[in-house]
Amino acid sequence: MTTVNTAQEAIDSVANQAILAALQQTFAVGGAIINTSTGEVIAALHNNVLMPFPGSSTPYFLPHDPTAHGERQLVDWYYENAAALNLPPPYELTVVTTLDPCAMCAGSLLTAGFNVAVSAIDDYAGVNYNSQFTFPSLTPQIRSQAQKTWAYYAILAPVNRPYQGSMNPVFGGQSIDSAAYFLTGSIFSASVNTVRAASNNSGLDPSQLKNPATLPANSPVRKALTTLSPCALTVQSANPRDPGAELAPPLLKTAKQSQVFNAVALIDPFGNLLACLGGVENRSPIRTAFMETTRGYAVLRWTLMNDPDPAVRAQAEQYLTHPKYGTFVFLYAPDPTTPQALMTLGAYGSTMEGPVPQSYPSNLQYVLLPGNTTPQALSQLAQNLPPFYTQSVQVAPAQVLSQELINAVRKGV
Numbered sequence: 001m002t003t004v005n006t007a008q009e010a011i012d013s014v015a016n017q018a019i020l021a022a023l024q025q026t027f028a029v030g031g032a033i034i035n036t037s038t039g040e041v042i043a044a045l046h047n048n049v050l051m052p053f054p055g056s057s058t059p060y061f062l063p064h065d066p067t068a069h070g071e072r073q074l075v076d077w078y079y080e081n082a083a084a085l086n087l088p089p090p091y092e093l094t095v096v097t098t099l100d101p102c103a104m105c106a107g108s109l110l111t112a113g114f115n116v117a118v119s120a121i122d123d124y125a126g127v128n129y130n131s132q133f134t135f136p137s138l139t140p141q142i143r144s145q146a147q148k149t150w151a152y153y154a155i156l157a158p159v160n161r162p163y164q165g166s167m168n169p170v171f172g173g174q175s176i177d178s179a180a181y182f183l184t185g186s187i188f189s190a191s192v193n194t195v196r197a198a199s200n201n202s203g204l205d206p207s208q209l210k211n212p213a214t215l216p217a218n219s220p221v222r223k224a225l226t227t228l229s230p231c232a233l234t235v236q237s238a239n240p241r242d243p244g245a246e247l248a249p250p251l252l253k254t255a256k257q258s259q260v261f262n263a264v265a266l267i268d269p270f271g272n273l274l275a276c277l278g279g280v281e282n283r284s285p286i287r288t289a290f291m292e293t294t295r296g297y298a299v300l301r302w303t304l305m306n307d308p309d310p311a312v313r314a315q316a317e318q319y320l321t322h323p324k325y326g327t328f329v330f331l332y333a334p335d336p337t338t339p340q341a342l343m344t345l346g347a348y349g350s351t352m353e354g355p356v357p358q359s360y361p362s363n364l365q366y367v368l369l370p371g372n373t374t375p376q377a378l379s380q381l382a383q384n385l386p387p388f389y390t391q392s393v394q395v396a397p398a399q400v401l402s403q404e405l406i407n408a409v410r411k412g413v
């Protein structure tokens with residue numbers, strides 16, 4: 001276990017992770033969990049959105065996991081290891097990162113309650129995109145939490161950026177040199193457009209896609225889908241953007257078996273239910289139903305498309321495409337007053353990584369709203385997201401159109 005003694009050493013250490021990410025040809029961002037009082041580096045990770053398949057002769061750089069940003073992975077790593085390693089609580093730790101966290105990572109970090117210290121700004125997808133430390137994407141209570149626990153290190157000449165934020169993160173009040181700042185900013189800038197395009201453009205257009213419902217029981221694609229989600233391919237909606245009451249049983253059944261009563265379905269361009277998963281919040285509070293569904297599908301597709309058998313790779317490519325052509329349907333929409341909602345809308349943005357075709361009806365739908373939430377409050381949260389989410393992805397959660405589906409789910413909850 002290494003220990004760092006200054007903000008400079010901390011940023012130099014996470015910059016090395018960003019370099020490893022750049023060499024992997026994914027988003028060049030790195031981060032670490034550091035003990036705020038001792039400087040001990042507890043875990044260091046980098047982005048793994050794109051990942052070559054080990055051992056494959058022709059590795060695809062497909063989206064392996066659109067949620068595998070450094071900070072989000074560190075939060076899950078913490079909860080997987082906290083008990084066994086007897087780790088201090090998140091408020092005694094700092095996540096140090098090369099780049100301002102995106103909406104998904106900001107929501108993850110705020111859910112867990114880590115302190116956060118940052119080098120470079122991301123003026124497109126970062127939660128401090130305006131560099132003002134006003135966090136326009138956060139609701140007032142969550143904004144106040146961020147302002148008490150987050151900081152942006154000062155940058156020495158010639159950049160001359162003043163220290164911004166709380167003194168609570170590790171090495172609060174300290175500076176880093178301009179070289180580290182330029183490295184962390186420019187290495188991300190050099191990666192972002194190609195990785196985003198590779199993520200958004202992977203997968204066949206629905207006009208060229210084959211229907212997985214026609215596959216026999218022993219086909220690799222059907223077997224993998226059924227293993228991920230037992231209700232896969234058991235239901236087909238006539239219009240993939242307008243699911244009806246047929247979706248109520250799998251949503252309700254999955255929610256009843258989950259830690260938190262919720263489930264998220266992914267429907268493909270033929271209207272097939274590809275996966276319907278609940279959260280595993282007992283393992284990590286950020287492993288919600290949406291996170292499990294989008295990650296589960298992406299990893300399944302990446303694994304099949306990198307199979308050593310060319311026939312399996314071909315079948316995956318012909319039958320499974322990018323989720324931007326399908327529809328995500330939540331049993332319950334996220335509660336917009338919680339940081340998990342920011343995380344969820346951010347993770348949806350990271351899953352799309354760019355424009356979504358046929359955006360009406362939205363491919364981000366919910367059956368019911370939780371508690372006293374209004375559709376306006378959820379829309380407001382989406383509209384306040386950083387520019388990437390409002391301008392490129394155009395995140396717009398909407399209630400399903402089918403009153404029969406709403407009634408059927410209401411009867412079951």
Ligand SMILES: [Zn+2]
Nearest residue numbers: 069101102105
């Ligand atoms: Zn992120």
